[in-house]
Amino acid sequence: MNIQGQAALVTGGGSGLGEATARELARLGAKVAVLDLNMDNAQRVAQDIGGIAVPCNVSDPDSMQQAIETAAAAHGPARILMQIAGIGSAKRVVGKDGNAAPLEDFAKVINVNLIGTYNAARLFAAACAKLAPLAQDGQSDGARGVMVFTASVAAFDGQVGQQAYSASKAGVAGMTLPMARDLAQHGIRVCTIAPGLFATPLLKSLPEPVQQSLAASIPFPARLGKPSEFAELACHIVSNDHLNGEVIRLDGALRMAPR
Numbered sequence: 001m002n003i004q005g006q007a008a009l010v011t012g013g014g015s016g017l018g019e020a021t022a023r024e025l026a027r028l029g030a031k032v033a034v035l036d037l038n039m040d041n042a043q044r045v046a047q048d049i050g051g052i053a054v055p056c057n058v059s060d061p062d063s064m065q066q067a068i069e070t071a072a073a074a075h076g077p078a079r080i081l082m083q084i085a086g087i088g089s090a091k092r093v094v095g096k097d098g099n100a101a102p103l104e105d106f107a108k109v110i111n112v113n114l115i116g117t118y119n120a121a122r123l124f125a126a127a128c129a130k131l132a133p134l135a136q137d138g139q140s141d142g143a144r145g146v147m148v149f150t151a152s153v154a155a156f157d158g159q160v161g162q163q164a165y166s167a168s169k170a171g172v173a174g175m176t177l178p179m180a181r182d183l184a185q186h187g188i189r190v191c192t193i194a195p196g197l198f199a200t201p202l203l204k205s206l207p208e209p210v211q212q213s214l215a216a217s218i219p220f221p222a223r224l225g226k227p228s229e230f231a232e233l234a235c236h237i238v239s240n241d242h243l244n245g246e247v248i249r250l251d252g253a254l255r256m257a258p259r
């Protein structure tokens, strides 16, 4: 799909990988709606790139539907969904006090990362499926839209304490192929990026020695990933019509150690 002129939704667009993706989409000529819980950040990014900021909780059906409609009213219906909003967590199954980890902590991460991704995807897909297929020079292969989800290498090699996070991201990876198969009839593609370690506000808040040791664990290049590298891949997935149903690791050949 040619990104130029398309309306795009970027969840989690106010920070980190989402912010970089919103910036790259705008650079490539998309009309970008920055969807985020954090409106200060969403507005900062949207103002910078000439997009719009839309309040959104990806896990909430009404909030997500409202965000899709608000963005469509400003930019026309979106053909691109970048689902990047997510939260991290680390919790031992049995705590130092000998007690079992609270179930609510596990449920919260699943609710944002996995249910939030599905919620955003189903509502976007329903709106996108109603659109006319894209055509170029009078020719069309039936393409209507594309979604990019964000998993993590923790979907495959999660560390001690990452049970909830890994399960949520493995769920995102796992639904990629069935959703691509399901939505093929509507001409909507689905791919997932599984990032390794990226220099976003989350990781940059760690002490410098910790950042350096994390970077050194990456075979090559032995540095944290740049958010712009994530954004480039996300936009490439949109442009390359034959990428579908795939989970792509973007990690410098990193395999996470147990701890």
Ligand SMILES: NC(=O)c1ccc[n+]([C@@H]2O[C@H](COP(=O)([O-])OP(=O)(O)OC[C@H]3O[C@@H](n4cnc5c(N)ncnc54)[C@H](O)[C@@H]3O)[C@@H](O)[C@H]2O)c1
Pocket (backbone or CB within 6 Å): 011, 012, 013, 014, 015, 016, 017, 018, 035, 036, 037, 038, 041, 056, 057, 058, 059, 084, 085, 086, 087, 088, 112, 116, 150, 151, 152, 153, 194, 195, 196, 197, 198, 199, 200, 201, 202, 203
């Ligand atoms: N940074 C990394 O190294 C890394 C590695 C692997 C996977 N990821 C994944 O990439 C995504 C982005 O990570 P980041 O490092 O850029 O994080 P970040 O915290 O910088 O950005 C996440 C954004 O999502 C928003 N958000 C959180 N919950 C939301 C909700 N319910 N509804 C709407 N918006 C919500 C936050 O307000 C924030 O702006 C996450 O899904 C994360 O799990 C990041």
